Amino acid sequence: DVKVTQSSRYLVKRTGEKVFLECVQDMDHENMFWYRQDPGLGLRLIYFSYDVKMKEKGDIPEGYSVSREKKERFSLILESASTNQTSMYLCASRPGSAGRYEQYFGPGTRLTVT
């Protein structure tokens, strides 16, 4: 079974803090993704990575950065958290092989910025 884990299920941070959300997958997948999910807005892609040290912006990268130093780990960084970044954050991974486009998701981190 594919296993994607996220460092925290719930997180409360203050405005202006630097926040790290960690994601680890154990299936040697090349591709990893970070989404945020908000009521009425669905899932929106923040960043994705197709290899170690490689990253590409998704649809809403502003206010976020990412790091992928090892294949199994993909970190999302909020440089200076703001209240509008309060959301559910979902990490996903998938293989790099053609035809295997489904993504496997972690349990999510519900972040509250006060």
Next chain:
Amino acid sequence: AQKVTQAQTEISVVEKEDVTLDCVYETRDTTYYLFWYKQPPSGELVFLIRRNSFDEQNEISGRYSWNFQKSTSSFNFTITASQVVDSAVYFCALSEASGYSSASKIIFGSGTRLSIRP
């Protein structure tokens, strides 16, 4: 441009009823993939099925079945004899098979919240 439409925002049925979740998609590609995901109250998205654009065979897995019709650009999901544990938000999604496969992103529909009443 890709688009996935799930017109049913919420559905509520009584346990043991059959229920169909609708999904309509738009794409200009001839090669693409369709998916269904389940998101229970715990929050994790669970992958249910993948279908590629060349395979229009219907799929059945236990109480779940999927009907893919290219002529109407639809990929509907039916739950037979629904159970309370089926209560969740269900997402339909689409991915185009671009030349650079790793860059293929998934576009999700807005989801249908399914409530099964005992």
